Amino acid sequence: MLYRSTRNHAETAASTRAVLSGIAPGGGLYMPADLNADAFHWQELLPLSTVEMSRRILQHFLPDFQDMEGIVTRAYDGKFSVPELTPLVPVGDKYVLELFHGPTAAFKDVALSVLPQLIVAAKRQEGVTEDIMILTATSGDTGKAALAGFRDVEGTRIAVFYPRDGVSAVQKAQMVTQEGANVRVCAVEGNFDDAQTGVKEIFVRAGEEKLLEGKGVILSSANSINIGRLAPQLVYYFRAYADLVRMGRIQPGDPVDFTVPTGNFGNILAGYLAKCLGLPVGKLVCASNANNVLTDFIRTGTYDRRRPFHKTVSPSMDILVSSNLERLLYLLSDCDPDFVAEKMAELKEQGAYTVPEKLLKKLQKEFCAACCDDSRTEETIGRVWREHGYLCDTHTAVAFDAAEGYCREHGGETPMVVLSTASPYKFPAAVVRGLGETPMEDEFAVMDQLHDLTGVPVPAPLQGLREKSVLHREVTAKENMINYVLEAIG
Numbered sequence: 001m002l003y004r005s006t007r008n009h010a011e012t013a014a015s016t017r018a019v020l021s022g023i024a025p026g027g028g029l030y031m032p033a034d035l036n037a038d039a040f041h042w043q044e045l046l047p048l049s050t051v052e053m054s055r056r057i058l059q060h061f062l063p064d065f066q067d068m069e070g071i072v073t074r075a076y077d078g079k080f081s082v083p084e085l086t087p088l089v090p091v092g093d094k095y096v097l098e099l100f101h102g103p104t105a106a107f108k109d110v111a112l113s114v115l116p117q118l119i120v121a122a123k124r125q126e127g128v129t130e131d132i133m134i135l136t137a138t139s140g141d142t143g144k145a146a147l148a149g150f151r152d153v154e155g156t157r158i159a160v161f162y163p164r165d166g167v168s169a170v171q172k173a174q175m176v177t178q179e180g181a182n183v184r185v186c187a188v189e190g191n192f193d194d195a196q197t198g199v200k201e202i203f204v205r206a207g208e209e210k211l212l213e214g215k216g217v218i219l220s221s222a223n224s225i226n227i228g229r230l231a232p233q234l235v236y237y238f239r240a241y242a243d244l245v246r247m248g249r250i251q252p253g254d255p256v257d258f259t260v261p262t263g264n265f266g267n268i269l270a271g272y273l274a275k276c277l278g279l280p281v282g283k284l285v286c287a288s289n290a291n292n293v294l295t296d297f298i299r300t301g302t303y304d305r306r307r308p309f310h311k312t313v314s315p316s317m318d319i320l321v322s323s324n325l326e327r328l329l330y331l332l333s334d335c336d337p338d339f340v341a342e343k344m345a346e347l348k349e350q351g352a353y354t355v356p357e358k359l360l361k362k363l364q365k366e367f368c369a370a371c372c373d374d375s376r377t378e379e380t381i382g383r384v385w386r387e388h389g390y391l392c393d394t395h396t397a398v399a400f401d402a403a404e405g406y407c408r409e410h411g412g413e414t415p416m417v418v419l420s421t422a423s424p425y426k427f428p429a430a431v432v433r434g435l436g437e438t439p440m441e442d443e444f445a446v447m448d449q450l451h452d453l454t455g456v457p458v459p460a461p462l463q464g465l466r467e468k469s470v471l472h473r474e475v476t477a478k479e480n481m482i483n484y485v486l487e488a489i490g
């Protein structure tokens with residue numbers, strides 16, 4: 001399967017090369033030239049284990065990799081606390097798809113367990129001898145999951161940038177205590193969009209100015225702009241569907257709706273790609289917090305990032321520029337790179353763009369959108385706990401609220417799956433407030449408080465975090481990120 005840049009069809013790559021590069025040379029994102037859906041028989045996946053599903057889906061999506069079986073086995077073996085990786089839990093008349101049972105208690109683990117294995121394999125197959133330097137901007141969860149995934153992986157190094165005041169204390173502690181000889185962690189004076197823009201600029205400048213020539217290092221990305229990050233995320237849509245069949249809730253072929261707490265649009269785009277491969281996905285409900293740029297876009301066709309950036313209790317969704325939306329524009333425009341390049345230039349230069357009516361109609365056929373603010377998020381946590389005895393994190397609560405709204409308006413026979421992207425213990429203060437209690441001062445004490453209130457077990461990776469020593473204290477101005485990277489490379 002050949003990959004092409006969303007902005008320029010002359011930029012092509014095999015899937016191995018697309019994974020190594022992360023982003024296309026001109027700033028576009030790699031997408032398959034043809035999804036080849038006719039050759040993909042999704043029904044055959046239903047009886048399989050999650051790991052075997054992963055192998056089949058990744059082999060289809062990234063066909064140039066020679067040993068996908070070894071890749072997924074090494075990726076998942078012993079890393080998740082449940083054998084099915086992503087269990088589906090009935091909550092009231094909905095289903096919660098729990099994606100947080102991996103090594104860092106966030107859904108990013110599903111993909112970032114696989115990506116390092118893909119990169120090592122791609123390096124070998126492509127005969128690349130340089131080290132791969134992973135640059136990652138994080139709104140909190142990607143950073144830790146990437147650090148855990150790449151830690152001491154031979155031939156790789158990783159630098160993670162997080163917004164200094166934009167992550168929870170638990171998230172920060174997870175990152176700054178990361179061990180490993182090949183890892184760097186640095187705070188950026190700015191928000192997530194600053195960090196992400198900074199990383200993108202490093203890629204562009206390193207290419208244009210040949211800053212890394214002769215240094216024995218190639219840059220790559222662990223953000224969901226990397227197709228190797230996106231592909232493993234298709235799997236849990238199939239897993240959830242198979243579980244609904246197994247539970248007798250649906251027959252193969254029946255539609256299922258999904259609500260996805262959305263930031264960079266990677267998670268929900270994976271759902272759309274699963275649909276493109278034949279999975280009977282009904283509506284994809286895009287749930288946002290007060291940073292509701294996607295809600296407005298899906299409702300009106302105008303994407304406008306010129307608005308205040310809100311720091312919310314669901315910080316992994318505090319994003320105004322959702323990178324993977326570019327891939328959706330590409331697909332919905334029938335793979336028109338000139339159209340995508342034009343819209344992305346408008347976004348960069350004017351801060352906004354509007355899509356044609358025809359594209360908006362297509363978009364609204366597949367997606368709908370809702371948003372809620374922090375007080376509603378916390379209210380939802382309390383309500384879901386009282387009504388169903390289910391404890392959800394802030395991101396999941398945003399999605400649960402959106403799912404309830406959707407079902408009130410359109411509800412019928414179609415099951416609704418709500419994707420749960422983090423353990424409630426990653427954002428304990430807001431969760432405790434949601435339960436109607438006052439959180440204690442220290443965020444680590446709040447984890448104990450939440451445990452005392454609910455009895456829900458603290459995930460193993462979050463236990464003992466407060467005793468770990470801080471290993472990373474660096475802070476950089478956003479303009480200086482490139483120098484930080486050059487210095488790290490040496």
Ligand SMILES: *Cc1c(COP(=O)(O)O)cnc(C)c1O
Binds near residue numbers: 106108224262266
């Ligand atoms: C990353 C993240 C999201 C947003 O996912 P995208 O793929 O960026 O849309 C939502 N919730 C949590 C907890 C996350 O870590």
